[in-house]
Amino acid sequence: MRRFDLLEQVKKQNPLVHNITNIVVAGDSADGLxxxxxxxxxxxxxxxxxxMAAASDVLVINIGTLDAELVRxxxxxGKAANEAxxxxxxxxxxxxxxxFRRKVVAELLEEVKFTAIRGNAGEMAVLADIAWQGKGVDAGSGDADxxxxxxxxxxxxxxxxxLSGASDVISDGDQFAKITNGSKLLPRITGSGCLLSAVCGAFIAVSPTDAAYLACLEACASYAVASEFAEEKLGSANLPGSFRPVFLDALANWSKEAVQERVMLEERSHPE
Amino acid sequence: MRRFDLLEQVKKQNPLVHNITNIVVAGDSADGLxxxxxxxxxxxxxxxxxxMAAASDVLVINIGTLDAELVRxxxxxGKAANEAxxxxxxxxxxxxxxxFRRKVVAELLEEVKFTAIRGNAGEMAVLADIAWQGKGVDAGSGDADxxxxxxxxxxxxxxxxxLSGASDVISDGDQFAKITNGSKLLPRITGSGCLLSAVCGAFIAVSPTDAAYLACLEACASYAVASEFAEEKLGSANLPGSFRPVFLDALANWSKEAVQERVMLEERSHPE
Amino acid sequence: MRRFDLLEQVKKQNPLVHNITNIVVAGDSADGLxxxxxxxxxxxxxxxxxxMAAASDVLVINIGTLDAELVRxxxxxGKAANEAxxxxxxxxxxxxxxxFRRKVVAELLEEVKFTAIRGNAGEMAVLADIAWQGKGVDAGSGDADxxxxxxxxxxxxxxxxxLSGASDVISDGDQFAKITNGSKLLPRITGSGCLLSAVCGAFIAVSPTDAAYLACLEACASYAVASEFAEEKLGSANLPGSFRPVFLDALANWSKEAVQERVMLEERSHPE
Structure with missing residues (x-):
């Protein structure tokens, strides 16, 4: 069984997470971290x-609100982080x-080596060049697996x-994990995906270089289980305003035991 | 009687609201939407x-924090939205x-056709070129009607x-509506006016082209009634910190029945 | 005994606080003010x-997220404020x-006269050119007094x-005050230091020109006592998400009587 103890490592090591992010979620991502x-x-x-990137334990680049200067x-x-x-x-x-966003992301993927990429189904489908119907920053819908x-x-x-959403899929190209936990209130608060990217970053920061797959798996599982605790605390499904502070409380109090007990995880090899 | 059912249309149609807004309220406006x-x-x-503007259902331009690049x-x-x-x-x-703000707004009003303009009394008095005593971003006070x-x-x-405030006035130049609902805690949270502008945008997005007056009327009424529910939930008049999440909850749970029952609305023609 | 009545002056005079601040805390600082x-x-x-600076009652410059344009x-x-x-x-x-940050701050200190500077131990040690071990925006640790x-x-x-932290130290170079109040949840919310800087600004704005030392002392004491009320309201030490709204509530309801009763204050002259 997975041990899910990286969340404790984050608490012990307090990794420095350098975020280049957008004006919408900057404060909330900092609160979550x-x-x-x-x-x-x-x-x-x-x-x-x-x-800053070279001195940090991880760099998280988020393209939520861009301008030319920020892209530079x-x-x-990214390059400095790669070198360091x-x-x-x-x-x-x-x-x-x-x-513009497609061009910026293509350039970033060309010039910088990313340890992990987190997006919703619509965003990841664009990167994979697979047909999908997105709208704005929402996941949208499509037939692709x-x-x-x-x-x-x-x-x-x-x-x-x-790839995060109602269920999360983590893949290294050979194997994948599917996690079906998570509160339906998560997509009702702005930046819950952005924060998950930053949390993946924090877990990667306290992991060995070759263990990023496991780090992302644990980050997604811990995050999704915490969101379920928050929803249960509220005892109601439609209180997105109250959900945010209670979810932050749940993130501050998560435990490996809770994740071990709750996680609904499927791990498989990708078919050839 | 007004039906106040646009709030249901927003829930059904999930209009894409493109915001060009400021660093202060970006996250809160997104949460409210x-x-x-x-x-x-x-x-x-x-x-x-x-x-983005052409692909969206409505564009909301907010000048809260500006720089020359953002004005461009x-x-x-705005022009692309007008064309589309x-x-x-x-x-x-x-x-x-x-x-600088007066100049920017004058240029925007010259170059872009706006379906609606939402501001407090001080801001709207500046646009109308009527004497008024404002201070910073606050409404200020004046004798004008x-x-x-x-x-x-x-x-x-x-x-x-x-024109929003202790009471809201919506006018199309010929007729006007005055709504006297609303919690006194609304001006105690940053960006409650900015969010109302965005909510007007969402209501306009799901309305026929010639029904923007009604859309703004319904947006203001629904928003003000929701704020009263939130204040009642708190049971106290001076908890601005707790008001924000509870108000978001109220926005997520508003109903046309509640607005119909609660709204204090006066509708009249402007005197010649 | 100190009277701690500036908090009432702020409520009466509603000073206009002009903030040039960062994308992370802009909304939260506005809510706190x-x-x-x-x-x-x-x-x-x-x-x-x-x-704007010349028309305001105080200007607060925060270098949390910078770019060259913002530095200009x-x-x-700062210069306009000094002149006015x-x-x-x-x-x-x-x-x-x-x-870059060290250079920007050195230039600001060269070109602008500051009534007060608020930072954590690590930041203030850099300004004083005293050895200290910082990390990112955290206080870090060191042996210096x-x-x-x-x-x-x-x-x-x-x-x-x-200098704010587990205890706050306010100095005018001749005398100092040390305040040992404050909830341990304060550093668990983003921007609690940034907001304290803005609160110092608001207190300075309602004080005589030569009373900035007292204004900062009262600001720190009032703020720290409010944070204790918020923590007690929660009845638990590790709910950072719920702490933010409750702390805002406490700031809205603070009283000079509470500060007088609770404050743990040591006032001394600096040794020669």
Whole structure:
């Protein structure tokens, strides 16, 4: 059985998580990282991102709100992180929404090596070049198999693909895990996906270099189980406003025992 | 009697609301839009706003925090929305506070056709060129009649004017509605006006082109009634911190029946 | 005994607090300022900051997320505030984290006269040029005496130094105060230090020019006592998500009587 003890490592090691992120979720992502015991820093000036990324335990690049200057900073930071062997996580928010986002993400994937990429089904389908119907930053819907989308992203970019949604799929291209936990209130709060990307980053930061797949698996499982605790605390399905603070409380109090007991996990090899 | 059923349309249609907004309220506006069932997207890069605005169901431009680059993006997005017949809402945050804001808003009003403009009394008085004493982004105070201010804005800019405050006035230049609902805690949370602008946008997005007046009326009534439910839930008048999550809960659970029952609405023609 | 009545002055006078701040805490700082009865405005366009700063009751400059354009705006605003005799507060967020931040802060300190500077031990040690081990935006740890760090900052920059943490030290270079109140949940929410800087600004804004030391002392004491009330309301030590709204409630309901009764304050002259 999986041990799910990385959440304790994050609390012990307080990894420094450098976020280049958007104006929508910056505060909430920082709150979430603090809740799990990580040490968030947001910095996006071209003059400092390389130094910051190299000094951090992980870099998380989120394209939620972009401008040309920020894109330059993302590339500088990503390259500096690669040189310093700081792992880098990509969150391609709404990549299918505009040609600009697709271009920026293509350039980032060309110039920077990402340890993991986390997106919803619609975003990951764009990266895998698989037909899908997205809308704005929402997941949208499509016929393609989510496991196949994750596998394609993992193989194409030699990365850990984390496709999150009603169920989460984590793939390294050879094997995959599917986690079916999670509160239906999660997508009702802004930036729950963005925060999961940052949490994956924190788990990767406290893992050995070759264990990013496991780190993402544990991050997704711990996060989804915490969201269920929060929903149960509320005792109601439609209180998205109250869900946010209670979910942060749950993240601050998660335990490996709870994850071990609750997780609904399927682990398989991808078919040849 | 008004039916107040647009709130149900928003839940059914999940309109895509493109916001070009400020760093203060971006997250909270997104949370509020999610709560009512709309689909928020924030994008402000000059490279993508035109495409995004044209593909969205409504564009909401908020000048809360500006820079020259963002102003360029606002103009591009507004023009693209006009061409695509995407309705556009303006929130002229603190327009009276600096010459720069007055200049930017004048240019936006010159170059972009707005379906609706929502501001507090001080902001709308500046647009109507009526004397008023504002301070920063607050409404301030003055002797002018708020109905007259709204009428002037509506006529001058051929738009729906939404003047919100202790009471809300909605005018299309010929007729007006006055709504006297609303919690006194609303102005105690940052961005409650900004969110109302976005909610007006969501209601306009699910309405026929010629029904923006009614959409704004219903948006203001539904929003104000929801704030009263939230205040009653708290059972106390001075808990602004707890008010935010509870208000989001109320927005997620509003019903046309509650609005029909609670609304205090006066509808009249403007005197000649 | 200290009277601690400035919190009432803030409620009466609603000082206009101009913040040039970062994307992480902008919303939360505005909420906190609203809670205490101040009137926040965020503006950072080079085209307007000078006018805004001169018209405000205090300017608070926070370097949490920077870019070159924002740095120019900070300098313009700071100089305009100095000319207009608007007090200016500096929050040197993460100043030790990168060379760029150190350079920006050095330039700001060269070009702008600050009434007060608030930072954690690590940030203030960088300003005082005293050895300290920081990490990202966290306080870090070191052997140096915090009172000595505060004294050095106060003397070197002829300012009121506010070093906040598990205990707060306020120094004017000659005398200092040490406050040992405060909830351990405060550092668990993003931007609690940034908000304290803004609160110091609001207290300075309603004080005589020569009373900034007392204003900062009262701000720190009131803030720390409010955080204790919030923690007691929760009845638990590890609910950072629920702490934020409850702390805002406590800020909205603080009283001089509570501060007088609760404050643990040591006031002394610095040794020669």
């Amino acid at each position: 603090l809740a799990i015991g990580a040490s968030p820093i947001m910095a996006s000036a071209a003059e400092e991102v390389a130094e 900073a993302m590339k500088q930071a 062997e700081t792992p880098v996580v990509l969150d391609p928010v709404g990549v299918g929404a505009t040609r 989510q496991v196949e989308i994750a596998r394609q992203v993992a193989k194409k970019y030699r990365t850990i693909a984390v | 999610l709560a009512i069932g709309a689909s928020p997207i924030m994008a402000s890069a000059a490279e993508e706003v035109a495409e 993006a606002m103009k591009q997005a 017949e995407t309705p556009v809402v303006l929130d002229p945050v603190g327009v009276g506070a600096t010459r 708020q109905v007259e201010i709204a009428r002037q804005v509506a006529k001058k800019y051929r738009t729906i004017a939404v | 609203l809670a205490i009865g101040a009137s926040p405005i965020m503006a950072s366009a080079a085209e307007e900051v000078a006018e 705006a900070m300098k313009q605003a 005799e608007t007090p200016v507060v500096l929050d040197p967020v993460g100043v030790g984290a990168t060379r 915090q009172v000595e760090i505060a004294r050095q900052v106060a003397k070197k920059y002829r300012t009121i130094a506010v």
